[in-house]
Amino acid sequence: MMFDVVVSVILLFIAVAMLVTIHLCIVGRAFRRGGFDVNAANNFVQRSSSANPNMSLDDIKRLPSFNYKVLEEKEKVIDPMECAVCLENFKVGEICRLLPNCKHSFHAQCIDSWLSKTAICPVCRSNANFTNIGEKSRNSSEVEVELV
Structure with a gap:
């Protein structure tokens, strides 16, 4: 019984570690390709909010x-x-x-x-x-x- 719990916890940690590794690979690839440009994202938000100002x-x-x-x-x-x-x-x-x-x-x-x-x-x-x-x-x- 105790052996089953230990194996389950170990498998859970392995699964979480795999998910974190996959996530880091995807984010790293996006950064290398220039997909995450923080300045471009900020400019987009500013342009979209000023494109349609309120009406008088x-x-x-x-x-x-x-x-x-x-x-x-x-x-x-x-x-x-x-x-x-x-x-x-x-x-x-x-x-x-x-x-x-x-x-x-x-x-x-x-x-x-x-x-x-x-x-x-x-x-x-x-x-x-x-x-x-x-x-x-x-x-x-x-x-x-x-x-x-």
Whole structure:
């Protein structure tokens, strides 16, 4: 009985030693190939965090907004739309906001809070700042949203 425990402990130590050796070989190979450049990793983080800065309150308020309503179609059940930020279904009459570049819709409060931290769409990660959007499409009374 005692012999079985000793053998098990020895085999455990051998297995751990093999895993550590394999890990060191893989990490050593990556260092030799230049795969782990700490400065490059830091630069990547800095670039990615500064590529999409937050939006100003004025820019956020210029995004198209609309009152949510459900269009009824004959013999077709339409699933309720969901805000990707708070994961709540849209309710009739709620104020929603449309991102002009990707056409994703969210509750106005949810996306305003999101965009004040980062100017990217929470669904598709596209830039939420205006790009080639005419003044006509910025008018919230002319916004049309197609639910697919």
